[in-house]
Amino acid sequence: MIMKALLKLKTGDYVLLALIVAFILFVAYRVEGALNYNWNWAPIPNYLIRWDEDEQRFVTNFLLEGMFTTLRVCFYASIMALVFGTLLGLARVAKNLAIRMLARTYLEMLRNVPPLVILFIFYFFLSEQLVDAFGIERWARKIARSETAEYWSFFFGDMRKFPALISGAFVLALFESAFVGEIIRAGIQSVGKGQREAALSIGLSWFDQMRYIVLPQAFKKVLPPLANEFISLIKVSAIISLISVPELTFRTQELASATRLIFEAWLTTAALYFVICFGLSYLFRKLENRSAVA
Amino acid sequence: MNQKEAVIELQGLNKFYDKFQALKDVDLTVKSGERMVICGPSGSGKSTLIRCVNRLEEHSSGRLTVNGFELDENTKNIREIRQNVGMVFQQFNLFPHLTVLENLTIGPKRVRKMSNDEAEKLARKYLDRVHIPEQADKYPAQLSGGQQQRVAIARSLCMEPEILLFDEPTSALDPEMINEVLDVMVELAESGITMVCVTHEMGFARKVADTMVFMEDGEIVETAPPEKFFTNPDSDRCRAFLDQILDH
Ligand SMILES: Nc1ncnc2c1ncn2[C@@H]1O[C@H](COP(=O)(O)OP(=O)(O)O)[C@@H](O)[C@H]1O
Ligand SMILES: [Mg+2]
Numbered sequence: 001m002i003m004k005a006l007l008k009l010k011t012g013d014y015v016l017l018a019l020i021v022a023f024i025l026f027v028a029y030r031v032e033g034a035l036n037y038n039w040n041w042a043p044i045p046n047y048l049i050r051w052d053e054d055e056q057r058f059v060t061n062f063l064l065e066g067m068f069t070t071l072r073v074c075f076y077a078s079i080m081a082l083v084f085g086t087l088l089g090l091a092r093v094a095k096n097l098a099i100r101m102l103a104r105t106y107l108e109m110l111r112n113v114p115p116l117v118i119l120f121i122f123y124f125f126l127s128e129q130l131v132d133a134f135g136i137e138r139w140a141r142k143i144a145r146s147e148t149a150e151y152w153s154f155f156f157g158d159m160r161k162f163p164a165l166i167s168g169a170f171v172l173a174l175f176e177s178a179f180v181g182e183i184i185r186a187g188i189q190s191v192g193k194g195q196r197e198a199a200l201s202i203g204l205s206w207f208d209q210m211r212y213i214v215l216p217q218a219f220k221k222v223l224p225p226l227a228n229e230f231i232s233l234i235k236v237s238a239i240i241s242l243i244s245v246p247e248l249t250f251r252t253q254e255l256a257s258a259t260r261l262i263f264e265a266w267l268t269t270a271a272l273y274f275v276i277c278f279g280l281s282y283l284f285r286k287l288e289n290r291s292a293v294a
Numbered sequence: 295m296n297q298k299e300a301v302i303e304l305q306g307l308n309k310f311y312d313k314f315q316a317l318k319d320v321d322l323t324v325k326s327g328e329r330m331v332i333c334g335p336s337g338s339g340k341s342t343l344i345r346c347v348n349r350l351e352e353h354s355s356g357r358l359t360v361n362g363f364e365l366d367e368n369t370k371n372i373r374e375i376r377q378n379v380g381m382v383f384q385q386f387n388l389f390p391h392l393t394v395l396e397n398l399t400i401g402p403k404r405v406r407k408m409s410n411d412e413a414e415k416l417a418r419k420y421l422d423r424v425h426i427p428e429q430a431d432k433y434p435a436q437l438s439g440g441q442q443q444r445v446a447i448a449r450s451l452c453m454e455p456e457i458l459l460f461d462e463p464t465s466a467l468d469p470e471m472i473n474e475v476l477d478v479m480v481e482l483a484e485s486g487i488t489m490v491c492v493t494h495e496m497g498f499a500r501k502v503a504d505t506m507v508f509m510e511d512g513e514i515v516e517t518a519p520p521e522k523f524f525t526n527p528d529s530d531r532c533r534a535f536l537d538q539i540l541d542h
Contacts, residue, residue, distance in 0.1 A: 192387075194383060194385055194387035195387060195389065197350050197381075197383070197387060198381075198383065198387035198388070198389070198446075198449075199389075200348075200350060200376065201348055201350065201376060201379075201380065201381035201450075202376070202377070202380075202400070202401035202405060202449065202450070202452075202453050203373045203374070203376040203377040203401065203405040203453065204400070204401070204404055204405060205373065205404075205405075208404045208405075212400055212404065213389055213400075216391050217389075217390070217391050220391065
């Protein structure tokens with residue numbers, strides 16, 4: 001694909017490309033000269049994967065572990081957001097005015113307050129209390145010390161960080177549910193009125209109408225925008241580094257301050273985010289085209 | 295066939311869409327086993343009338359009784375009533391994400407609480423009845439319009455209703471497919487089910503109707519048995535309408 005695009009370039013395009021490359025080199029040179037920065041890329045691969053002497057095998061390190069935590073958090077957050085969002089979408093088209101108004105209020109609050117502020121409000125006022133109330137912290141620490149720790153950590157990473165992970169996922173889900181809810185509302189409304197009427201006329205209950213007739217058609221229609229929301233969630237998820245969830249951004253901060261490899265660490269992390277997000281959007285587009293053909 | 299009871303009764307029924315009055319003081323009685331055909335110009339309120347009967351539209355005032363139950367905002371058993379009143383739409387309204395068989399079994403399974411096997415047996419029986427047993431595993435989009443409408447009829451029949459409502463079932467069809475649907479409807483009419491049909495297919499009406507109804511501007515203008523309706527209607531408006539649609 002890229003090769004084909006390159007072949008199509010004209011002379012003018014080459015000049016432009018050359019200028020861009022020159023500019024990047026210039027910036028890199030200035031960073032080195034003006035900031036007196038010594039580029040040192042050599043240690044970076046080690047922070048992705050390192051050789052474990054004890055176990056005699058390669059293990060993921062810092063940055064890759066952070067990336068996996070990011071993916072885990074986003075995965076759980078998306079599932080929760082899908083559940084909340086579906087409820088919200090249904091509430092938005094409810095017959096009952098009170099339900100519609102509640103849904104609208106929830107939505108407007110989440111949409112008009114910065115995610116970061118929602119994060120802090122939720123984390124400091126609610127999360128700590130909930131985590132305490134359910135004894136999650138104690139439970140997680142117990143697991144971390146138990147035999148099955150490895151099994152659990154496949155799903156949740158380091159179990160000692162579990163409370164933060166769950167809080168992070170939950171607050172992302174809350175934030176994301178507003179967007180998912182609107183997408184699903186649009187999906188529900190795109191299903192023709194005749195479908196509801198046909199379902200009514202054979203006597204299906206409201207729940208069955210939604211479960212079997214409306215939502216399946218709605219989800220099919222909104223799968224592409226939902227996939228895009230997942231990708232944007234991965235980017236937004238960087239904010240939960242502020243509540244010490246050991247995800248990619250948090251780990252990069254740690255690494256940058258411990259090693260002073262500031263530019264290298266952040267550029268590597270940028271590349272990781274890019275690869276995930278671009279890769280996923282490429283994949284989703286492929287799948288979408290495939291299902292459009294089928 | 296003598297002591298036929300009224301299964302649908304409308305008394306002084308009015309329906310408003312905001313300020314616009316779509317039904318004006320309509321009285322109508324449909325008896326058990328009766329086959330009624332309603333016709334009239336577009337916008338005269340035919341759809342509104344039959345949609346009130348299974349409460350897809352709520353009437354504004356007047357009384358409406360179906361199978362002895364009065365329909366109003368307090369009606370709790372509206373779902374029960376709807377099970378007994380099948381509806382076939384102009385646009386078929388099949389569920390596009392379900393196969394033909396699934397379209398037919400969802401009602402029996404979810405509403406009549408039948409097992410998979412029972413529901414499937416029932417569905418195949420009614421697919422036979424509408425002459426498309428071989429299409430069971432296809433999706434609606436893979437069928438012709440005539441086949442889709444026959445599936446929609448079978449879907450209604452699977453609820454084994456006592457009353458069937460048709461709202462211009464052949465109006466969305468290409469001319470060459472109209473007859474396959476009408477044939478099925480004639481067979482149904484002969485089975486003794488109560489039918490209320492909005493249609494302009496006068497050949498069909500002549501063949502099956504016990505009662506003809508002509509509507510205009512939200513009112514019932516003429517109600518008569520077909521012999522009288524087609525030869526000597528009381529109202530000039532009805533006569534003019536018939537001349538117009540029979541003339542080409
Ligand atoms: N949902 C609605 N809102 C407002 N007006 C409507 C609605 N449905 C029907 N009408 C109006 O009511 C009148 C009767 O419509 P309808 O019953 O569909 O007529 P018909 O089926 O005889 O063509 C028409 O003038 C139509 O514009
Ligand atoms: Mg109509």
